[in-house]
Amino acid sequence: MPEYLAPGVFVEEVSFRSKSIEGVPTSTTGFAGMAKWGPVCYREQGIQGPISCEPRLITSFTEFERVYGALENIQIDDAGATVPRLPYLAHSARAFFENGGKRLYVSRVFAPNTGFDSADFDTAADAWGIGRVAVSITGNPDAILQARWPGEMGNMFVKVLVTRSKNIAYENDDLGLVQVRGVQAGAVVEVTSAANLPAPLGNAPLDLNNLRVVAINSDGVQTFISGADGNPDAPANDDVIQLVQLRFQVTMGSQINEYADLATDPSQKRYLGRIFDITNPEDPDCPFWFNWQPTAGNTIAAAQLAADLRGTEGAEDVYGYRFEGGNDGVQVSPDDLAGNAADPDDASLKATGLEALAEVEDIAIVALPDSGDMGSTVLSRVAAQNLVSHAERARYRIAVVDGPINSSLNDIRDFRAQFDSKYAAIYYPWINIFDPNERFSQGTPPRQIALPPSGFITGIYARNDIERGVHKAPANEVIRGLTRFELNINKPRNEVINPEGINALRYFEGRGFRVWGARTMSSDPEWKYVNVRRLFIFIENSIDQSSQWAVFEPNNRILWDNIRRMVEDFLLVLWRDGALLGAKPEDAFFVRCDRTTMTQNDLDNGRLVCLIGIAPVKPAEFVIFRIGQYTADAS
Template sequence: MPEYLTPAVYVEETSFRARSIEGVATSTLGMAGLARYGPISYRFNADEYVVQPPPLITSYGEFERAFGGLGPVKDDTNYLAFAARAFFANGGRRLYVSRVFNFPRGDGGVIDDEDFDACFARRPVGPEPDAGPGAEPPPRPAWQARWPGSAGRDIKVEVTVRRGRDVVVRDADGAFVRLSTVRPFDLVQVSDEDAVPTGAPDPDDIRLVQRVGDDLRLTDDDGVADIGADTKAYLLQLQVVVTWAGRSDVYTELAVHPDHPRAITRALGLKDAADDLALVWLRLPIPDPDEDDADAPGPIAAAATLLADLLDGDSQGFLSEGGNDGADLAVGDFAGEQADPDDPRKGATGLNALTDVDDVAIVAMPDSVRFGTDMTAVGLLIEHAERQRYRIAVVDPPRDSSISDVRQFRAKFDSRHAALYYPWVEIIDPTVVPDAGSPPPVLRLPPSGFVTGIYARSDIERGVYKAPANEVIRGIRRIETNVTFDRQSTLNPEGINALRFFPGRGNRVWGARTLSSDPEWKYVNVRRLFIYLEHSIEKATQWAVFEPNNERLWTSIRRTVEDFLFIQWRDGALLGSRPEEAYFVRCDRSTMSQNDLDNGRLICLVGVAPTYPAEFVIFRIGQWTADAQRS
């Protein structure tokens, strides 16, 4: 209890309400798969890692900016991009994407440095230095793609210089007074001409602004530079324009000196860049420790040389060197590598990168169809959902599956955290321009992107307790296989959710079952409702840990959970005409023994009656005559 040591009036705040439980998000999707370009965690060298968690995408436009458009990946359909497009078209709002990429590996699974560098497109900066006959030329600075992939060769970099006004302030007699509108480590160009210089600045005319005592002065590698009576100094700032696939990023007011707050090597660096989704970075050669420092240029001369190299005409243009899509992918690449708990520099990849994203409630991997009937890829996805507990996996059937094929495929799985949808769907291919008078080009896609969008739409419009079925599928031309009433009578009992066409009602999802053999977890909405309840209660009751384990705490826990479940019952998520019929919460001596209390365990027993979907709506109709009595 608080201490009262001095006689006085004490006013204290207290609460007479139970702590509230805020429901977690249920419509956030996480996907892992191949992309044309984009963020991925990788090991740059022996000492450096690039750690990039899966970015949050809230529209298909953001997906295009981060991962490119619908163009092919490894000369095949870009299933991930089409799935993201379908997800947002069908009502999805939040998506986390984990890109999968396989760097070439040599013997023993070690990534060779040359093969690693070949995955990144680049463009050297400045003229190639003369190394002499038979000698290897020293490395040059280069614009390098920040992420691996052949799409990096389509990135274009253009660098221009902008000059500000004269920064030298003089008195009435023309004597130097101070420098204006500059800060330390700015580069300026000095000139004795009245006209503002144009073109690339001469490295001999470059000076560096540094603080000398309490004042800012122009310096060169020999010390403080003289400012003549006619000398003018113009602030030099770079503008870098990076374009790719319709995207244009403009970086302004950049400086060359590495100690400047807006240094180009910071704003466009490999790590901690100003833009997490930056396309390129400026790679500078690592100094040779064996090189004689006496032969190395001074820092101002080096900055002036780099500035001239960046503005060189041969340094502008596309990243035309290097860049490939890595080695062939294996199933295990989609699981990825786990993060190292003892080394925060190492990031997770593949499905493992989605592990630490707490918001994800739905997971999908449309690229699993690349492996045909091999169940390993789908098994990895289901294993991920089960291991994370609060997720459900949306599974795609193999390409060109018949009714018999999909039944055999489904028979390999038994999981309460997964749902299978059949068949594939057909869309008009937006990447192909049709010839005049010819039929529109079509493309067949797995259904997971469309279905996960419907999951999100149903959650937002109705709630997670509503089965995500009898919902219109947006953005498709037709369903690949016509699933009739009789065909679905074979699929539905086995937990295969059909996509069907109904004349006058369009294309709809016509199933809401999981891949579980347990009748308690037969329906998708029941599984997802319990995920929602369990996750919400777990997150909102963390305050109870280390509280005194007594009747006061038990009462508070009961009130908190009961208030939350009452809202769910009122909204229609639970059965029963009264709250007592819909749920119960017990947290008292009947749920805990003395041994539990002695070992610090608080046990709360919660029971809920979920609503099941009206899967079979039956009307019984018979003849009735006016003189007959009603039964």
């Protein structure tokens, strides 16, 4: 209660209504798997890598390509030989967005190639496939340009260009000195004497003898330190002075990114080491980081760095650096996909794989697009078990499981028989699409590739939730972006796999390609259907998130009534939306929160118990019309 200690008028805000429950999103999806590029946490001790390596939220396939690479094959190492592997994660992300998905968290998984050694850098960095290049800097340690993430795409090409300003010199009459406009301490300028005019233009190489580093004393007076010998050098009145900055063009595959107005002194706002920082660069998707420490006490290090980075050789528009050592590692294992939890004793060792997705509470659907092609059925089964276990531990998410590639009807039945979980569903068969990396040519049949169904199905889950609601079974829905199924499922085959909880993907003449099943992999008939399981996940998670305010409130009838009304209002809306069965609310649900649900022992131990009963709507899986002959009475 507020205190009233002095006379006056007091205006207070009070609430005369119960709290409300806001429904949580159910369409946010999480994938873990192999990618060409992108954030991944280094687990190797002694390798400096970005700390900001958590799963990224992706909202379009264009964004996925920028962060995690495109659809080119992953070049994995297999006993010393390079073997191309389809990037199932990238293809599944493309299918997810094409089928209506909106929000996707991606946890990249990478397995280092411990046998790789370029002989140019340390073995640990080689094993992790981190591309890099060293640049010799006069009078200073080498500058290391290193890819932020492992992968063959890390063998990028960085073109270093020089940008020169117009003449910024002017004569300060009060000081009787030549000064320059618009520069700060540490800026590098180029001085061209009258005898050597015209001044260099554009991207011409830098001559260290013509470079000066600007120093400013406490009175604001500028002095110019010679890049050749480190001594002060006062420009003449007729000298041309230009501000020198760098511009980097980074080429990775078909992507070209440009970074302009770069400075070479650590005191500058756009210093290279700050723009290309390992953890917090200007561009969160910056592909490399700049690692350089100038020699202590070196006043002309900025000029030396600018001159040597640009270099004096090569044509004016092609001088640059090719990174080396980047590789795509080896085939990941089921344990790699499961990942490791974050190390509580070392903040730099973040969670990986599925464990990284476990830290993102928004995710409601999870999948492992790589799990169906692990080299053997046993490895695929172990990977799927890890996925199902992850969903069960998280409670508020469901796993979409892929069967092994090229599975026959008996193979997929044997695979399915090894699972029993109400938090997972399996779909069969795999899906064929035209290879997006090949251009169509006349007279040549286009190449087709087989993809796991999880990318398509998770997109359909999201689309169904957005258009109809989580209570509607994600079945009898059109699958977009495919050519055909790996295997044709007809009605007799469907009659075999459907009772076993294997959801068929079927083609219907005149109705297209559709999802024709909505069952979980549970033997419990109470949790037979996907939509029932996901509806309860939605309700439980929504109540969980919206009732945190009740913790440590006085455990009395006021709180109980408030809780009861809050839950009843939420369930009433669901009933009106058609998510609950019953002609009236009393038939659809009940909520009890009073002394009938709590004993004195519960109250003494600080427990509030609310009992909620729900009648979910189940799908009309079998629509039956009984027809017989009818003869009208002659009367």
